Amino acid sequence: MSQTASPKSAESAADPGRIESAIQDWSSDQRAFKNVPWGKAMMWLFLLSDTFIFSIFLISYMTVRMSTKVAWPNTSQVFALEIGGVQFPLLLIAIMTFILISSSGTMAMAVKFGYSKNRKITAILMLVTALFGLSFVGMQAFEWTKLIHEGVRPWSNPFGAPQFGSIFFMITGFHGFHVSIGVIFLFIVARKVWRGDYDTGKRGFFTSRRGNYEHVEMMGLYWHFVDLVWVFIFAFFYLW
Amino acid sequence: MTETTSPEDDIVPPQEVPEMDLYHPHSFLTRWIFSQDAKVIAIQYSLVAISIGMVALVLSWLMRLQLGFPDSFDFIDAADYYQFITMHGMIMVVYLLTALFLGGFGNYLIPLMVGARDMVFPYINMLSFWIYLLAVLVLVSSFFVPGGPTGAGWTLYPPQAILSGTPGQEFGIILMLASLMLFIVGFTMGGLNYVVTILQARARGMTLMRMPLTIWGIFIATVLALFAFPALFVASLMMMFDKILETSFFMPAMIEFGEKMSYGGGSPILFQHLFWFFGHPEVYIVALPAFGIVSDLLSVNARKNIFGYRMMVWAIVGIGALAFVVWAHHMYVSGMNPYFGFFFATTTLIIAVPTALKVYNWVLTLWRGNIHLTLPMLFALAFILTFVNGGITGLFLGNVIVDIPLSDTMFVVAHFHMVMGVAPIMVIFGAIYHWYPLLTGRMLHNGMGQFHFWVTFLGAYAIYFPMHYLGFIGVPRRYFELGETTFIPDSAHDLNAFITVAALVVGFAQLVFLFNLFWSRRNGIVAERNPWKATTLEWQTEHMPPTHGNFGKDLPIVYRWAYDFSVPGAESDFIPQNMATKDVKLAEGMTVADLKAEKT
Numbered sequence: 001m002s003q004t005a006s007p008k009s010a011e012s013a014a015d016p017g018r019i020e021s022a023i024q025d026w027s028s029d030q031r032a033f034k035n036v037p038w039g040k041a042m043m044w045l046f047l048l049s050d051t052f053i054f055s056i057f058l059i060s061y062m063t064v065r066m067s068t069k070v071a072w073p074n075t076s077q078v079f080a081l082e083i084g085g086v087q088f089p090l091l092l093i094a095i096m097t098f099i100l101i102s103s104s105g106t107m108a109m110a111v112k113f114g115y116s117k118n119r120k121i122t123a124i125l126m127l128v129t130a131l132f133g134l135s136f137v138g139m140q141a142f143e144w145t146k147l148i149h150e151g152v153r154p155w156s157n158p159f160g161a162p163q164f165g166s167i168f169f170m171i172t173g174f175h176g177f178h179v180s181i182g183v184i185f186l187f188i189v190a191r192k193v194w195r196g197d198y199d200t201g202k203r204g205f206f207t208s209r210r211g212n213y214e215h216v217e218m219m220g221l222y223w224h225f226v227d228l229v230w231v232f233i234f235a236f237f238y239l240w
Numbered sequence: 241m242t243e244t245t246s247p248e249d250d251i252v253p254p255q256e257v258p259e260m261d262l263y264h265p266h267s268f269l270t271r272w273i274f275s276q277d278a279k280v281i282a283i284q285y286s287l288v289a290i291s292i293g294m295v296a297l298v299l300s301w302l303m304r305l306q307l308g309f310p311d312s313f314d315f316i317d318a319a320d321y322y323q324f325i326t327m328h329g330m331i332m333v334v335y336l337l338t339a340l341f342l343g344g345f346g347n348y349l350i351p352l353m354v355g356a357r358d359m360v361f362p363y364i365n366m367l368s369f370w371i372y373l374l375a376v377l378v379l380v381s382s383f384f385v386p387g388g389p390t391g392a393g394w395t396l397y398p399p400q401a402i403l404s405g406t407p408g409q410e411f412g413i414i415l416m417l418a419s420l421m422l423f424i425v426g427f428t429m430g431g432l433n434y435v436v437t438i439l440q441a442r443a444r445g446m447t448l449m450r451m452p453l454t455i456w457g458i459f460i461a462t463v464l465a466l467f468a469f470p471a472l473f474v475a476s477l478m479m480m481f482d483k484i485l486e487t488s489f490f491m492p493a494m495i496e497f498g499e500k501m502s503y504g505g506g507s508p509i510l511f512q513h514l515f516w517f518f519g520h521p522e523v524y525i526v527a528l529p530a531f532g533i534v535s536d537l538l539s540v541n542a543r544k545n546i547f548g549y550r551m552m553v554w555a556i557v558g559i560g561a562l563a564f565v566v567w568a569h570h571m572y573v574s575g576m577n578p579y580f581g582f583f584f585a586t587t588t589l590i591i592a593v594p595t596a597l598k599v600y601n602w603v604l605t606l607w608r609g610n611i612h613l614t615l616p617m618l619f620a621l622a623f624i625l626t627f628v629n630g631g632i633t634g635l636f637l638g639n640v641i642v643d644i645p646l647s648d649t650m651f652v653v654a655h656f657h658m659v660m661g662v663a664p665i666m667v668i669f670g671a672i673y674h675w676y677p678l679l680t681g682r683m684l685h686n687g688m689g690q691f692h693f694w695v696t697f698l699g700a701y702a703i704y705f706p707m708h709y710l711g712f713i714g715v716p717r718r719y720f721e722l723g724e725t726t727f728i729p730d731s732a733h734d735l736n737a738f739i740t741v742a743a744l745v746v747g748f749a750q751l752v753f754l755f756n757l758f759w760s761r762r763n764g765i766v767a768e769r770n771p772w773k774a775t776t777l778e779w780q781t782e783h784m785p786p787t788h789g790n791f792g793k794d795l796p797i798v799y800r801w802a803y804d805f806s807v808p809g810a811e812s813d814f815i816p817q818n819m820a821t822k823d824v825k826l827a828e829g830m831t832v833a834d835l836k837a838e839k840t
C-alpha cells in the first residue's frame with residue numbers, strides 16, 4: 001500500500017473495485033486466479049467439461065423425446081412405489097433426492113472442519129457423506145431392478161416410447177457411475193484424513209506427492225456438482 | 241498502444257507459486273517409459289502420433305492409386321476403399337493432428353515456455369499418454385477383426401454407420417467408437433493439465449499478455465477441446481448403445497430386405513448436430529496451435545516483433561468462442577430447418593473476420609523485416625499461402641446456395657485438405673525443424689530439409705489445386721470409381737492420374753523427412769545454444785536439451801514479452817524474455833532511454 005498523498009493513487013490503492021481487481025489478477029503474472037490452488041482449478045475445469053457431457057445428455061433426451069412417434073410414458077406412474085396398496089408417485093425418487101441433498105450438507109461441513117484441521121470430525125463427516133452416497137446408489141439399483149422386472153429394457157418397455165428406457169438407463173447409469181466414483185474417493189480421502197496423512201505430509205501411493213486438506217475441498221466440489229446434476233435430471237426426466 | 245522497454249520492467253512481483261513437488265525417477269522404467277516428465281511424455285505422444293499418422297499416409301496412397309488408376313488394383317475393392325477413407329480421415333484429424341499439437345507440442349512447450357518445472361499434475365499427465373496409446377491400439381486392432389475397420393466415413397453418420405452394407409459394421413464400428421471414447425478420456429487428463437499449468441503456474445513476470453502466441457494457441461485450443469469432445473463422447477456412447485443394445489437414439493424406423501427393423505423413433509440429425517458440435521471446434525483445435533506456432537516462427541525469422549500482438553491474442557480467443565456457433569455449416573444438405581442455414585452462414589462469415597485479421601498481421605510482420613529464409617521460415621510462409629487458399633474456398637462453402645451444388649464433391653476435399661490438412665502440417669514440419677535442436681542438440685540436415693520442403697509444398701498444390709476443378713465439374717467425393725459417367729470428361733480421369741502421381745511423390749518426400757529425423761539424431765551438425773536467436777524461455781534453460789525440472793536451480797524471471805527483436809538501441813537483435821533491462825548490452829553510444837521496443 002502506498003502512502004502517497006496524491007488523491008489519484010490513494011483512490012486506486014484503496015479499493016480497486018471488484019471488476020478492476022479481477023482484471024488486475026488476470027493480467028498479472030504467475031496465476032490468473034489468485035489463491036486458487038492447482039487442484040481446485042483443475043477440478044473446476046473438469047466439472048465445467050463434465051457439465052457439457054450432462055447438458056448434451058439432457059439435450060439429446062429432449063430431442064429423442066420429440067422425435068419419437070410413440071407416446072412418452074407417464075413418469076409419475078412408472079416411478080410410483082406401492083406401499084400398503086397405495087400408490088405413491090415418485091416416492092423413491094423423492095427420498096433419493098433428499099438423501100443426496102443431505103449428503104451435500106454433510107460434505108460442506110466436512111470441508112469446513114477440514115480447514116480447521118479437525119481430523120476426526122472431518123473423516124466422520126466424509127464417511128457419512130459416503131454412506132449417503134452408497135444408499136443413493138443402492139436405491140438406484142433397487143429402482144433399476146424394479147423396472148427391469150416390469151419389463152423395461154434399453155431397447156423397449158411396456159409403457160410407451162422405447163427411448164424412455166434407453167434414456168433412463170443411460171442417464172441414471174452415468175450419473176450413478178459418478179456417484180460411485182465419488183464414494184470411492186470419499187473413502188480414500190477420509191482414510192487419509194483419519195490417518196493424518198495431510199498433517200504428516202505422507203506421500204501418495206500413486207502420485208508420490210504430498211497432499212493437504214484442499215483434497216477435502218476438491219472432493220466437496222465434485223460432490224456438490226454430482227448433486228446439482230441430479231437436480232437437473234430429477235427436474236427434466238422425472239418431473240417432466 | 242505503445243509501450244517502451246524501460247528499467248521499470250525490471251521490477252517483478254515476488255514468487256507466489258510454491259516450488260513444484262517433482263517426482264524424481266530412479267530407474268530406466270520410471271525415467272523413460274512410465275515417465276512423469278512432460279518432455280518425455282511429449283516425445284512419447286509425438287512418436288505414437290507420427291507412427292499412426294504413417295498408417296494414414298499409406299492409406300491415402302492406396303486411395304489415390306485407386307482413384308488415379310481404377311480397375312488396375314485387384315486388392316482394393318469398394319469396401320476396402322471406404323475403410324481406407326474412414327481410417328485415413330479419422331487418424332489424420334484426431335490421432336495425428338490433435339495428439340501431436342496438444343499432446344506433443346503442448347507437453348513439450350507449455351512448461352518450458354511459461355517457465356514452469358513441469359505440468360502441474362505429472363502423474364495424470366502420464367496416464368493421459370497411456371490411455372492415448374490404448375486408444376490407438378484399439379483403433380489399430382480394428383484392422384484385424386473379422387469385417388475389418390469401419391467404412392462409415394470419418395463422420396460416422398448413422399443410420400448407415402451401424403447397418404449392414406457398411407463395411408466393418410460387425411466389429412469395426414464398435415472398436416472405432418470405443419477408441420474415440422478412450423481418446424477423449426485420455427485427452428481430458430492431459431488437457432486439464434495444460435490449461436491449469438498455463439493459468440496457474442507461470443514464472444515470475446510472465447503475465448498472460450507476455451506469453452508467446454504458441455502458448456496462446458495451444459491454450460485456447462485445449463479449452464475448445466475440453467468443451468467440444470464431450471459432444472463426441474456422448475454421441476459415441478449413444479451410437480454404441482444403438483449398435484450393441486439396439487436402442488434407437490439415432491435410428492429412425494427402417495426396412496431392411498423387406499423386413500421392418502427393430503429400430504424406430506430416433507433422430508439421425510441429432511447425431512449430425514452432436515458430431516459437428518465437436519467437429520467444427522476440432523478444426524480450430526488443429527488450427528489454433530498452428531496459428532500460434534507460426535506467429536512465433538515468422539517473428540523469429542523476420543527478426544521483428546509480431547504485428548499486433550494484442551489483436552492476435554484477441555483473435556485467437558474470438559475464433560475460439562465463435563467456433564462453437566458455426567457447426568451446422570456442415571449440415572446445409574442434411575434436411576435441417578432452412579432458417580438454421582441462414583444463421584450458420586452468417587456466423588461462419590463472421591468468424592472469417594478475426595481469421596483474416598490474423599493473416600494480415602502475419603503478412604505485416606514480414607513487411608520490412610530482416611527475413612531469414614530458414615527451413616522453419618519456409619514452412620511458415622507455405623502455411624500462409626495454403627491457409628489463405630483453403631480459407632477462401634471456405635468462404636464459398638460457408639454460403640448455403642454455393643455449398644449445395646459443391647457439397648460432397650472433390651471441391652470439399654480440396655478445401656479441407658488445404659485448410660486443415662496441408663496448412664497445419666506445414667506448421668508441424670516448421671515446428672519440428674525449429675525445435676529439433678532443442679530436443680536433440682543437433683540441427684536437421686539442411687539439404688534433405690530443402691528437398692522435403694519444396695517437394696511437399698509444390699506437391700501439395702499439385703495434389704489439391706486440380707481437385708477444386710474436379711469438384712466444379714461435379715466429381716463426387718467418397719466415390720470408389722467414377723465408371724461411365726457422361727458429365728465427367730476424359731480429362732478428369734487424366735487429372736486424377738496426375739494427382740495420384742503427385743501424391744506418391746509427396747509421400748516419398750515424407751520418407752526422406754523421417755530418415756532425416758533419425759539420421760540427424762547422430763550425424764546432424766551440433767546446434768548452437770540458441771540457434772535461431774529466439775527470445776522465448778525454452779532456449780534459455782541451463783542445459784540444452786533441458787533436463788528434468790527444465791530450469792536449473794532457479795526458475796527464470798520474465799522481464800518482457802516474447803517479441804523483443806531488433807530493439808533500437810540494443811546491441812544484439814533480440815532480447816531474451818528473461819533478460820532484465822539493466823543487463824541488456826547497449827549498442828555504441830546508446831543509453832537505456834534509447835531502448836524503445838514498440839508493442840502493438
Ligand code: HEM
Pocket residue numbers: 300301303304307325326328329330332333337392393394395653657660661662665703716717718719743746747
Ligand atoms: C499426402 C497427403 C494426403 C493425401 C494424398 C490425402 C488423400 C485423401 C483422399 C484421396 C481422400 C478421399 C477422398 C474421397 O474419395 O472422398 C481423403 C479424405 C480425407 N482426408 Fe486426406 N489426404 C492427405 C492428407 C490428409 C491430412 C493431413 C488430413 C488431416 C486433416 C486429411 C484428412 C482427410 C479427411 C478428414 C478426409 C475425409 C474422409 C471422409 O470422407 O470420411 N488428409 N484424403
Ligand SMILES: [Cu+2]
Pocket residue numbers: 519520523566567569570
Ligand atoms: Cu466447420
